[in-house]
C-alpha cells in the first residue's frame with residue numbers, strides 16, 4: 001500500500017470506528033505512526049479503546065492527539081500547571097512532548113498532582129489542552145536523560161518534519177516482483193565485536209547493529225564500504241539491540257557520513273547509548289586518539305531515534321515490521337523480530353542474550369507469533385562453555401568478599417558501567433542486608449552511578465521481582481545508603497590512602513583503562529586485598545593477562561611508568577555473565593515456540609560459532625550456518 005492508500009484507509013476506518021460527535025481535523029503519518037488529530041477533548045482524553053480498535057484494523061501504530069488549536073503555548077501552560085497543582089506535589093520537572101500533545105509532570109508526591117479521582121489532572125487538561133501525565137520523579141537524577149529530554153524539546157518541530165518525511169518513505173510504492181530475504185555479514189561473524197549486518201528483501205534494506213571491536217590497541221570497524229551498504233540513503237533504518245559499543249559504537253559516524261534516517265531501539269537503549277558513546281569520545285581524547293565521530297553526531301542520532309517498548313510492533317519499511325522483545329542481557333536489551341511481507345517470512349536476531357532470570361532481568365523471550373529463521377549469538381557456544389548458575393556465582397562472590405573484609409582487606413571489582421555493576425550491587429546490597437557479609441561501604445567509581453540512575457528511571461524494564469520490590473514495597477535496593485559515589489579526583493585519592501576495609505566497583509571492566517587502575521596502583525601490593533573478576537575478559541586485555549597469571553603491571557604514576565607487583569589475591573567469580581552459556585543457548589533453542597527451520601550462528605569466536613552450529617544441527621535437526629564476514633546468506 002502506498003502513502004495515499006494508507007491515509008485513505010485510515011480515514012475510512014476512523015470514520016467507521018470514531019463516534020460522529022468527535023471532530024477529526026487531520027490524519028497524518030508521522031514515521032510509522034498514524035496520528036489522528038481531534039478537536040474533541042473527550043476523545044483525546046479517553047480514547048484508549050478506540051485507539052486499540054483502529055490500530056488492530058489498520059495494523060499500524062495509532063496515536064490520538066489534540067488539534068494544535070487546543071494547545072496553549074508551553075510557557076503559558078507551565079504557568080497554569082504551577083497555579084493549579086498544589087505545592088505539596090513538589091513538581092521537579094515539566095516536560096512538553098509536542099509530538100504527542102502530552103505534558104509530563106514529574107513530582108515527588110504525584111498523588112497531589114493527580115487529585116481526588118483525577119480532578120487536578122482534569123482541570124489541567126481543560127485549562128491548557130495538553131494531556132497531563134503525572135509520574136513520580138526518578139529517585140536518582142540522570143544527567144543523560146535530562147539532557148536528552150531537553151534536547152528533544154528544543155528540536156521538536158525539526159523532529160516532526162523528519163517523522164512526516166519518514167512516514168512517506170515507509171509507505172512508498174512497492175516495486176513488486178519476486179520476493180526474497182537475505183542476510184549480509186558485515187561484522188561480528190565468527191568473532192566477537194563490531195557487530196553489523198544487513199537484512200535485505202526485494203523492497204527494503206535495514207542495517208542491524210553498527211559496532212566497534214576495541215579489545216586491541218586499534219579499533220576494528222565493520223565492512224561498511226561494500227556496495228550492499230552504500231550509498232547510506234538506501235537504508236530504510238538501523239536497528240540497535242542494545243547499548244554496548246560492540247553493537248552501536250560506530251552508529252554516530254553513519255550520521256556524520258550523511259545517513260539521515262531512523263534508528264530503532266528501546267528507550268533505555270537510547271539513553272545508555274548516549275552515555276556510553278559520549279564516554280567513548282572522552283576516553284579517546286584522553287588517550288590522544290581521534291574518535292570516529294563527535295558529540296554533535298550523537299545528537300543527530302538522538303534526533304532520529306524512534307524508541308519502541310518491548311512488544312510494540314511497527315512498520316519500518318513497505319514490507320518489514322519490527323518488534324523488540326526482552327533479551328535479558330542488559331537494561332533495554334532486545335531481540336529484534338522482523339515480520340516480512342504479509343506473512344512471507346519471519347526472522348529474529350537475539351542480539352546478546354541471557355536465557356536465565358538474573359538479579360536484574362527476566363530470561364530472554366522465547367515465544368514469537370511466527371519464526372522461520374533465528375540469528376543467535378554464541379559468545380559461550382563452545383563445547384566447554386558451561387558456567388555456574390547465578391546463585392552459585394553470588395555465593396562465591398559473597399564468600400570471597402567475607403574473607404577479605406574479615407582480614408581487613410579491600411576488594412576491587414572491575415566492571416563495565418552498564419550491566420554487571422548493577423547486578424553485583426544488588427547481590428552485595430542483599431548480602432549485607434541479610435548479614436551474610438560484614439557491613440561495608442560499597443564505592444562506585446566511573447560512570448556506574450549515572451548508569452544506575454538510568455536503571456532506576458526504567459523500572460518497567462527490570463525483572464518482575466525487582467519491580468514489585470520497588471513499586472509495591474517501596475524498597476529500591478539501588479538507593480541503599482551502602483553505596484557511595486566517588487565523584488572527584490580528591491575523593492578517589494582519599495579512598496586510595498584510607499585503611500578502611502571496603503568494596504570498590506570501578507570501570508573499566510577489562511582493566512585496559514579507567515579508575516580501576518588507580519585502585520590497583522594503590523592496593524595491588526598488599527596480599528590482604530583482592531581483585532575479583534565478575535565479567536568476561538577478552539583476549540588481549542590486561543584483565544585476561546592477570547587471569548592467566550600476570551603478577552606485575554606497569555602503570556603510570558604522576559606521568560612516570562611504575563612497576564606494581566600484584567600481590568593481592570586474584571579471584572574469578574564465573575556465572576555473572578550477561579550472555580547465555582552453552583546449556584542456556586541449547587535450552588533456549590529447544591524451548592523456542594515456534595521452532596525455526598534455520599539458525600544462523602554469530603557473535604562468537606570462530607570455533608565457538610562452528611561448535612554451536614554443529615550441535616544445533618545434530619541435536620535438533622535444524623539447518624544451521626555460521627557465515628563469515630562479507631558472506632551473504634539467502635534465507636528465503
Ligand code: ZN
Pocket residue numbers: 242244329352
Ligand atoms: Zn552486549
